[in-house]
Amino acid sequence: MTNFYFTFFLLLIALSTNAQQHPVRLLKNTSWVQQGYGRYLKIEDSTYTYYNANSLSCKALAEGKLDGRFSVVSLDNNKMVLNPGGIVDYIFTRVDTLPPKCTHMDTTAASYEENFKVFWETFNDNYAFFRERNVNWKQVYQEYLPRAQKIDSPKEFSNMLLKIVKKIGDGHIRLEIPDSLKAKAVVAAPAIKRKKDDIIKAIQERYLVNTHAYNNGVISWGKVKGTRTGYILIKDMNGFAKKQDKGKDFRSPLVEFEEELNGVDQVMEKILADIGKSDAMVIDLRFNGGGLETVALRLLSYFVSGRKHVLSVAAKTPQGNTAKQACILQPANNAYQGKVQLLLSGNTASAAEIFALAALSYPEIKITGSRTAGIFSEILWKELPIGWEFSLSNEIYTDPAGKTYEGTGIPVSQDMNYSGNRLDFYNSFYSGDRFTDVAMDQLHQKKASE
Structure with missing residues (x-):
């Protein structure tokens, strides 16, 4: 009996070692949702597809060889920790399948109202510093939703979103709009521009x-x-x-x-x-x-x-x-x-x-x-159904005592x-x-x- 337990113990060690040496093999044909970033990960064989998701859509953000993009920190049946090469580990929870919107794209054009709701919901779910920036985000929704419902041009919509971005005042928030919608720079009086x-x-x-x-x-x-x-x-x-x-x-x-x-x-x-x-x-x-x-x-x-x-x-x-x-x-x-x-x-x-x-x-x-x-956070990039990309700050950096210096x-x-x-x-x-x-x-x- 002693030999049986000893042999069983050695088998467990061997299985554990094999799992650490070949984590990618164990991840074949699995799907995961990331905590705190609004993203999904699909792993097929040794390749991955990384998705950005919102309430209306789910689009591929990146793809390639898994072991070239992430290192596996830990792995069990339902939880996985990956590191993308930075100081922050990404935590994933296993799901049976990706949401249908990740695999079957809806080609129906979203209204400006729907795009605004995605913009607002994404910040509501992931933006970390409304208090530090002195912004009442629910009030922003109440103020701008009626405006979004009346908008009928991309120029009006971009102007509205830019006003909201300016209201927050975070240097890591960016809105990538088509060049044709960007305001022409006002030519000011000549000034010496030091480099x-x-x-x-x-x-x-x-x-x-x-x-x-x-x-x-x-x-x-x-x-x-x-x-x-x-x-x-x-x-x-x-x-x-x-x-x-x-x-x-x-x-x-x-x-x-x-x-x-x-x-x-x-x-x-x-x-x-x-x-x-x-x-x-x-x-x-x-x-x-x-x-x-x-x-x-x-x-x-x-x-x-x-x-x-x-x-x-x-x-x-x-x-x-x-x-x-x-x-x-x-x-x-x-x-x-x-x-x-x-x-x-x-x-x-x-x-x-x-x-x-x-x-x-x-x-x-x-x-x-x-x-x-x-502005400490890594920039989290997202995309509106209309195709415009935008970024926000979702990571909270603090000193060891828990104090944040965001905004100050x-x-x-x-x-x-x-x-x-x-x-x-x-x-x-x-x-x-x-x-x-x-x-x-x-x-x-x-x-x-x-």
């Missing part, structure tokens, strides 16, 4: 020595003149992968994401070899509008001293929110050990804000500049009062043709006096 790259170049020339750049300036670094302070400017949170030769074979999304992280590791090794012995380090995210949150956190890992829970993420669902997922940051093996100052602005957004949010868990990192944009942005200890308007922010570095960066001036003066 981001021109400002970055001016900072380097005026304040830095021994400057270097990587991948067309996605990250650049040097030493602050006359000091033992290093300076790193990160312009985007993507574009770190090594430049590939044209004509290279197609790479799956998971491979592309991994190449981004490999690029971060390679360039950070070079940066720390160049300026890693500096007494202090400035990390400038003032011009960074976002990118990949995985890149942001990998970069931050090179400037922290301990393993910490730095943030949590949940997704909005019609029933509430999904369970929070904790993000733990592990310092890089060769992390910088000196003082760190982080520069932010109102143009620091999205994944760059996730860098700043995680940095709050390390009080030794001093944060100056101005509050960030306050990450605070700073010393406020430089930067404008949140990009053009005004860029112009603030100039007085006529004379360039100056007050934050860098203060830094240089402080270090020179020490």
Whole structure:
């Protein structure tokens, strides 16, 4: 009998191991609904089709090889957790079949009223920040439904939706309408338009020595003149992968994401070899509008001293929110050990804000500049029956204590009062043709006096 139980135990181990090694095989011909995103997933053999669904329609969003788009985190009969290459896992519940609307498209044209209802319902089910944006969404329905019922042209309908989007005031909400419906830009009085790259170049020339750049300036670094302070400017949170030769074979999304992280590791090794012995380090995210949150956190890992829970993420669902997922940051093996100052602005957004949010868990990192944009969520893209795409924020990022900075942005200890308007922010570095960066001036003066 003992041998029987031992043999049975070994069989269970073998079955479990096989399930982990061949999860795609176990998923053949299965259907799933995703929690918090309004999407369905159909898996056939080793391929998948990912659907966007609403009350009227269900359309294929993406398709391809499953193991190139998602990694399987866990799997049982009725629940599956996949990771798309980011810090947030996607949770799916098994269903017997896809809804009929996913496999039999209704070709009947939806009215503007029906399109409005889909727009409103999608936000009602998935948008997470009505309270933070001070928007009464039920009141929006009551106000705009009668208008939608009277609309008889796409121009009127697009104008109405654009008013609603403006009312919410979330930089991650976008409405893609046909070019023919877009308002013509009003020609204003001529103004000097400063460019981001021109400002970055001016900072380097005026304040830095021994400057270097990587991948067309996605990250650049040097030493602050006359000091033992290093300076790193990160312009985007993507574009770190090594430049590939044209004509290279197609790479799956998971491979592309991994190449981004490999690029971060390679360039950070070079940066720390160049300026890693500096007494202090400035990390400038003032011009960074976002990118990949995985890149942001990998970069931050090179400037922290301990393993910490730095943030949590949940997704909005019609029933509430999904369970929070904790993000733990592990310092890089060769992390910088000196003082760190982080520069932010109102143009620091999205994944760059996730860098700043995680940095709050390390009080030794001093944060100056101005509050960030306050738009943290991954962009969730949806589509109206009329065919117009729109996006919204459905993910709730909080600090470890549960506080969200959506709409308010990450605070700073010393406020430089930067404008949140990009053009005004860029112009603030100039007085006529004379360039100056007050934050860098203060830094240089402080270090020179020490």
